[in-house]
Amino acid sequence: MDKKAIIIGASMSGLLAARALSDSFKEITILDRDVLPETISNRRGVPQGWHAHAILAGGSRELENQFPAITQELIDSGAILGDLANDGRWFLEGAALRRAPSSAKAILASRPLLEGTIRDRVRKMSGITIRDGCSVDDLVYSDGRVTGVGLKEGETLNADLVVDASRGGAHRS
Secondary structure, three states: OOOEEEEEOOOHHHHHHHHHHOOOOOEEEEEEOOOOOOOOOOOOOOOOOOOEEEEOHHHHHHHHHHOOOHHHHHHHOOOEEEEHHHHOOOEEOOEEOOOOOOOOEEEEEEHHHHHHHHHHHHHOOOOEEEEEOOOEEEEEEEOOEEEEEEEOOOOEEEOOEEEEOOOOOOOOO
């Protein structure tokens, strides 16, 4: 397990990709063009960051599997664990649907809280480095496959795997 991975983008998809790859790669570098906040706060590179967010039941279970006790950590930081079928109000064709208790619990939290908590967990993982304030300029190819990235700052990073999680795809020439 001497393989290296580069993930372009330190948003939710990049952070979760790093967690998924951490069992198979010795070294993972996550790159993001934004300077990432040290506190729970919105950032320019996440246009939907001000919207309400919820992790539904299946996603909550998987998030807990990947990051044990994260649900309680989120709740302790202000998230709400709710029963969307019973605690919310749903309308269909102008009529309110009947509320009923369910086992489908969802984590309701701000995007900055979700992303910041997961980023903190990923930062603490062995073999994962997050580099912010750097922009990927181009992909590096060898023998017909991607073997790394070139940064606008002039540095080239090589890897066995490159994942583009850059919020809609980064511009490549």
